[in-house]
Amino acid sequence: MKVETTEEGLRAVDAAKNSLTVHTEGWSPGGSAPSLDAALRSLGLADSWAPDVVLSGTVERLGFPAVYTPVHDVDTGETYDLGSGTGPLTVPDGSYVLHAETRVDAYVRFDGRATLEKPDYERVTVTFPEETAVSVGFRTVLQADPDVVTVPRTVEGVATALSTFPAGHRTATADRSFATMRGRPPRVEFGESTGIPDAVDERCDDADVRVVVPDDLGYLFPVASFAHYVGAEVAVEPGAQPRVETPGRTRLLPTLPAFQDEVGRLLERTFYLDCVVRDAGPHGSGLSVVSVADDLGLDADSLYAASPGGRLEAYLDVPFEEASDRFPEWHLSMAIDPRYEHVPTLSHLLSNVPHVRLASSTALAETEWLDNSLSDFYRGGAREVASVELVQPDLGPGRTHGWLADGVPIDTFKTLTEAYDNRARYLDAAGDPISVVAILNDTEMREEHDEVADHYRRRAEALDLDITLREHLTVDELASVFESRTDLVHYVGHCERDGLRCADGYLSASSLSESNAQTFFLNACGSYHEGIELIRKGSVAGGVTFDEVLDSQAATVGAMFARLMMNGYCVERALDKSRRRIMTGKDYAVVGDGTHVLTQTDDLVGTDIRVDRRDDGRYDVRLRMGAPWIAGGFYRPYIQDGDETHLMGTELEFTVSRTVLLDYLSYADGPVVFDGDLRWSDAVADALDSSDR
Numbered sequence: 001m002k003v004e005t006t007e008e009g010l011r012a013v014d015a016a017k018n019s020l021t022v023h024t025e026g027w028s029p030g031g032s033a034p035s036l037d038a039a040l041r042s043l044g045l046a047d048s049w050a051p052d053v054v055l056s057g058t059v060e061r062l063g064f065p066a067v068y069t070p071v072h073d074v075d076t077g078e079t080y081d082l083g084s085g086t087g088p089l090t091v092p093d094g095s096y097v098l099h100a101e102t103r104v105d106a107y108v109r110f111d112g113r114a115t116l117e118k119p120d121y122e123r124v125t126v127t128f129p130e131e132t133a134v135s136v137g138f139r140t141v142l143q144a145d146p147d148v149v150t151v152p153r154t155v156e157g158v159a160t161a162l163s164t165f166p167a168g169h170r171t172a173t174a175d176r177s178f179a180t181m182r183g184r185p186p187r188v189e190f191g192e193s194t195g196i197p198d199a200v201d202e203r204c205d206d207a208d209v210r211v212v213v214p215d216d217l218g219y220l221f222p223v224a225s226f227a228h229y230v231g232a233e234v235a236v237e238p239g240a241q242p243r244v245e246t247p248g249r250t251r252l253l254p255t256l257p258a259f260q261d262e263v264g265r266l267l268e269r270t271f272y273l274d275c276v277v278r279d280a281g282p283h284g285s286g287l288s289v290v291s292v293a294d295d296l297g298l299d300a301d302s303l304y305a306a307s308p309g310g311r312l313e314a315y316l317d318v319p320f321e322e323a324s325d326r327f328p329e330w331h332l333s334m335a336i337d338p339r340y341e342h343v344p345t346l347s348h349l350l351s352n353v354p355h356v357r358l359a360s361s362t363a364l365a366e367t368e369w370l371d372n373s374l375s376d377f378y379r380g381g382a383r384e385v386a387s388v389e390l391v392q393p394d395l396g397p398g399r400t401h402g403w404l405a406d407g408v409p410i411d412t413f414k415t416l417t418e419a420y421d422n423r424a425r426y427l428d429a430a431g432d433p434i435s436v437v438a439i440l441n442d443t444e445m446r447e448e449h450d451e452v453a454d455h456y457r458r459r460a461e462a463l464d465l466d467i468t469l470r471e472h473l474t475v476d477e478l479a480s481v482f483e484s485r486t487d488l489v490h491y492v493g494h495c496e497r498d499g500l501r502c503a504d505g506y507l508s509a510s511s512l513s514e515s516n517a518q519t520f521f522l523n524a525c526g527s528y529h530e531g532i533e534l535i536r537k538g539s540v541a542g543g544v545t546f547d548e549v550l551d552s553q554a555a556t557v558g559a560m561f562a563r564l565m566m567n568g569y570c571v572e573r574a575l576d577k578s579r580r581r582i583m584t585g586k587d588y589a590v591v592g593d594g595t596h597v598l599t600q601t602d603d604l605v606g607t608d609i610r611v612d613r614r615d616d617g618r619y620d621v622r623l624r625m626g627a628p629w630i631a632g633g634f635y636r637p638y639i640q641d642g643d644e645t646h647l648m649g650t651e652l653e654f655t656v657s658r659t660v661l662l663d664y665l666s667y668a669d670g671p672v673v674f675d676g677d678l679r680w681s682d683a684v685a686d687a688l689d690s691s692d693r
Contacts (some may be wrong), residue, residue: 002466003005022064026060031057044282071096071116072099112129167186168182169182172308222336224350231308246313260358269315294540328401335394364390393407399628404416414590474505500530517538521542541592557575618651624651
């Protein structure tokens with residue numbers, strides 16, 4: 001973590017180049033300030049909120065992005081929160097810790113009074129009555145590289161590894177449903193014997209849930225996410241009846257294939273009821289689903305700190321099905337071939353509690369794809385593009401789907417084990433600008449290139465972007481771009497069987513010594529194979545095409561993708577939203593880790609917004625904040641009147657006047673589906689203004 005003093009205030013940047021600027025007025029560094037560490041210990045948050053860097057000084061006013069900024073009384077545990085209002089909210093004399101929750105968290109320790117306001121919904125200000133001594137801490141959401149466990153390359157060895165995965169958890173309470181409380185599981189390596197570090201063993205010695213399955217990898221993969229979340233010991237027995245054992249009961253499970261559906265339902269039941277129960281703890285936020293506890297007869301106060309096994313027993317005793325439709329659709333489902341080489345990847349995946357399912361697919365029906373007769377209208381006419389044999393995946397529950405298996409699926413991101421290992425390559429440049437290279441290798445596509453470049457420039461100052469525009473690169477020049485350290489390469493041009501077209505030939509990604517482009521978008525005909533090779537050579541994720549694409553439609557997708565990537569959307573969401581704007585959207589796909597996020601948004605994750613006109617002059621607005629890379633968080637949209645919060649992924653509906661809608665759009669700064677077309681919020685506001693004239 002790097003922290004520097006700028007003209008605006010204190011700017012912190014982590015290893016993934018996530019940044020946060022705390023605006024300051026009257027800041028003077030140094031001096032004696034109340035201890036942040038001592039306050040966090042008093043609040044019982046020393047482990048989960050431990051800052052990476054702490055600065056001391058005196059200040060008159062602080063400013064934060066308009067995010068959730070509760071103020072916790074160190075002595076009483078009481079929490080003050082602006083809620084959905086703008087304030088002012090004054091906290092009385094006391095000892096406090098303020099928490100600003102962004103991609104880089106900030107904490108402020110102060111004594112005395114303070115007034116919080118959100119005057120324009122774009123910033124939260126904290127004003128002190130006089131110059132006040134404060135400690136300001138910053139913490140990255142990035143997780144430290146975990147310990148390594150070594151196990152034999154056997155089914156029993158994999159079960160042993162899964163049993164160590166809960167060591168990453170930071171709590172045994174229902175607060176485990178917060179993403180920040182689920183650390184990454186240990187890494188797995190295969191060896192001749194079992195080796196488990198003492199620190200890992202100690203953190204797993206109180207498991208009171210046991211999962212028993214037959215000695216078959218086909219069972220271990222689907223059960224991995226549930227077992228990890230509840231902190232279970234995993235055991236294999238030849239011919240065993242699958243079951244879950246808790247201190248007071250045994251729950252029998254069906255065999256495959258129904259087994260994976262049942263453990264998925266158990267995961268959702270346990271996770272979502274933990275979200276409800278945690279509202280009884282010190283981090284309660286007034287969730288809109290909190291009444292589910294009473295409806296199902298759950299004693300949230302006693303269950304909050306109960307053991308995972310105790311909570312699971314209580315959850316199994318209630319009819320969750322009667323309330324399940326009050327919770328959001330699951331955020332992520334990963335289809336995985338059950339192979340030993342895929343076991344280490346589970347360590348990267350499970351802290352995000354995805355559904356894990358066995359990969360299966362069927363041949364793609366002809367009706368699923370555009371007729372080849374359209375090919376004459378595609379970019380540049382008929383072209384020799386590399387063919388891709390597509391399959392129809394059997395998708396499990398979830399809004400977003402990943403595929404770690406053979407075959408090339410539609411409607412999912414196709415990932416590789418290398419994508420997750422490659423992430424660490426890009427975590428050594430804290431403080432450096434985010435580097436973007438936009439390449440135009442076809443003069444006919446200049447309009448797309450210029451619009452893409454404009455979107456990158458718009459966010460350049462806010463994100464500290466270093467933007468480079470290149471044209472008509474040779475093979476060697478394009479190879480140098482990919483082999484040089486870059487955060488995003490956006491290629492606009494052509495791709496044929498021999499590779500990406502250059503001024504003097506074709507670049508095949510297989511010829512690269514390595515790829516140091518963290519993410520990429522190959523907006524060119526049939527670029528799938530080149531994208532896959534970039535992942536194998538070192539990249540994390542990128543957008544590609546399966547076939548030939550129309551010039552105009554490629555330009556539409558490319559421009560929207562650039563804007564979404566620069567506004568904190570993960571690669572999969574950015575491309576999915578972009579491709580929905582065109583008729584041939586299924587020609588676009590993501591390779592690598594589709595949940596990967598390159599930049600940030602002040603709202604932590606982007607919001608899905610849909611606006612529809614009503615006959616009475618008002619507007620129906622549907623909102624959903626959520627992303628496949630985070631589960632268990634909550635949000636409170638500015639457009640609502642009350643202070644209740646909602647789980648990430650929950651869709652909300654409002655009917656508002658034109659004035660209220662325009663006010664909301666003025667600070668939404670995101671994509672909006674308006675009258676069936678995806679536009680940016682400012683364009684929707686302009687359209688509303690025009691229609692009223």
